């Protein structure tokens with residue numbers, strides 16, 4: 001990870017995930033095993049896009065990016081591989097609209113590796129922000145139910161059983177797929193547009209895989225410029241202290257690792273990697289200007305070409 005890029009810490013878990021979604025997402029959204037915190041999505045959208053802009057999530061899950069975008073007056077388009085999650089994302093957008101959200105949202109069921117073919121060619125070059133998160137392996141923490149005298153039961157811990165879902169193709173396959181997806185995103189983005197991606201390191205066979213670091217390289221291979229890296233907290237802040245919001249299984253995994261002498265810590269944040277699509281003109285001066293911290297406001301406004309999805 002380059003040392004010279006701006007970094008800030010976002011207090012995105014002052015309320016727990018359940019409280020953030022209550023009354024804002026349909027109840028069965030909890031069946032998806034790895035959702036983005038609504039506060040992370042809302043802050044990223046408010047920071048890297050403006051009202052009337054078009055926001056895209058190529059791996060939309062239950063539609064957290066899309067829901068928060070339409071609540072903030074942006075239009076939103078998502079792609080999700082699994083029909084059941086795509087359906088849930090549509091239900092969440094309809095729910096948001098019922099609550100007065102003014103943006104329009106759509107979800108296409110398809111494979112993000114074929115993004116330019118899956119989405120309407122009319123939106124090419126118009127997307128202001130791609131906000132997404134890749135799947136991290138086949139099995140996640142899901143939900144825990146205590147059964148008296150029988151231990152605990154795990155449920156809702158898988159995206160799907162389809163071997164082609166990116167959750168099931170291993171690290172090398174995932175990195176290759178992300179290179180393709182980010183190249184497709186570049187075709188959708190307007191010059192100077194943003195890609196913001198939440199990602200966590202990944203434990204495999206007792207080793208920490210630096211997925212954020214690997215994805216920085218993948219984004220740059222796709223022609224994007226790393227712009228910022230932010231730390232989106234998954235733990236609450238109260239004065240000088242932290243309010244832990246760690247799942248049962250995450251704590252269990254750390255305890256087991258420590259019992260084996262591995263000094264493992266609970267992960268309490270998501271990395272939010274932010275890239276920019278270079279302007280159409282080439283040259284290192286323009287790339288450098290993309291990296292200048294907080295030059296966004298004016299650039300963002302000057303690039304704004306509001307695009308409304310059909311009502």
Ligand SMILES: C[S@@+](CC[C@H](N)C(=O)[O-])C[C@H]1O[C@@H](n2cnc3c(N)ncnc32)[C@H](O)[C@@H]1O
Pocket residue numbers: 032034035036037058059060061062063064065079080081082085110111112113132133134135136159160164165166167
């Ligand atoms: C980490 S989850 C995204 C969750 C989403 N940010 C939300 O808040 O609901 C990753 C999603 O990528 C989907 N996915 C996996 N392979 C895909 C592909 N080839 N194209 C599009 N989506 C895919 C998974 O089914 C999963 O829902």
